[in-house]
Amino acid sequence: MAAAAITRRSFLTGREARSTTIAPPGVRGGWLAACTGCGACVEACPTSIIGLVEARPALDFSTGECLFCGECASVCPEPVFDPVAARTFCHVVAISDACLTHSGVACMTCRDACPEAAIVFRPRIGGPFVPELKASACTGCGACIAPCPAGAIAVSQPTGEAVHA
Ligand code: SF4
Ligand code: SF4
Ligand code: SF4
Structure with a gap:
């Protein structure tokens, strides 16, 4: 079954289902439930690839890449990022x-x-x-x-x- 592609516009407006978005590295399944949508990770990302979709962080690689710098995890005040797992993606x-x-x-x-x-x-x-x-x-x-x-x-x-x- 084909998954819905996320356009630049829908990324910015958050109109696509969250199930098709990509979380920052180190966020494990279900951990986004602890996110308050504060946007601290959005501000911290040096390549500006984090946006908020339905008040949750989602990555957009159309303008940049992830450096695996860990800044998003460092600034997050909630238990969203796994502190022990490697900063990796599953894609x-x-x-x-x-x-x-x-x-x-x-x-x-x-x-x-x-x-x-x-x-x-x-x-x-x-x-x-x-x-x-x-x-x-x-x-x-x-x-x-x-x-x-x-x-x-x-x-x-x-x-x-x-x-x-
Ligand atoms: S690890 Fe660094 S570059 Fe990657 S999403 Fe987080 S802040 Fe952005
Ligand atoms: S960048 Fe790579 S995938 Fe894209 S057109 Fe060139 S060779 Fe093909
Ligand atoms: S590591 Fe994978 S995602 Fe990153 S540039 Fe190379 S092929 Fe693309």
Whole structure:
């Protein structure tokens, strides 16, 4: 079943269901119930990727990435962030057929943007190399999403189902 994509507009207005939003790293299932919507994490995020959706923090990778700096957890006055768990996400990314290489255009922007070398390019006969994700190396930081000129990269569930445009 396809999940609803979150547009920039709906992110800002909070019109999509919260079930499709992405919480900051270190927030575990159910822990957002302790959030009061104070917005401290929004102000603290150095890459400005946290917004409030239905008074809960939600990440938007369309303009920046997560640095795993932990500032959101540090400033939060409520028991929303797990203090012992690693600051990680449970998602990776997926690269769709909208990638320019499938249209015969050579592009390696995502590879260059990835700090984990998680995107490699597979040679093929008769066309430009095509990107492949090494899911085991992807942290879900989102650094590859905004630079992609084709908008071909989205956050995905471990199943590969895109949940965030
Ligand atoms: S860990 Fe840092 S960069 Fe990532 S969402 Fe929190 S404040 Fe923003
Ligand atoms: S940046 Fe986008 S268009 Fe370019 S290779 Fe990567 S997925 Fe394809
Ligand atoms: S989400 Fe981050 S780690 Fe994963 S492929 Fe994109 S840039 Fe690399």
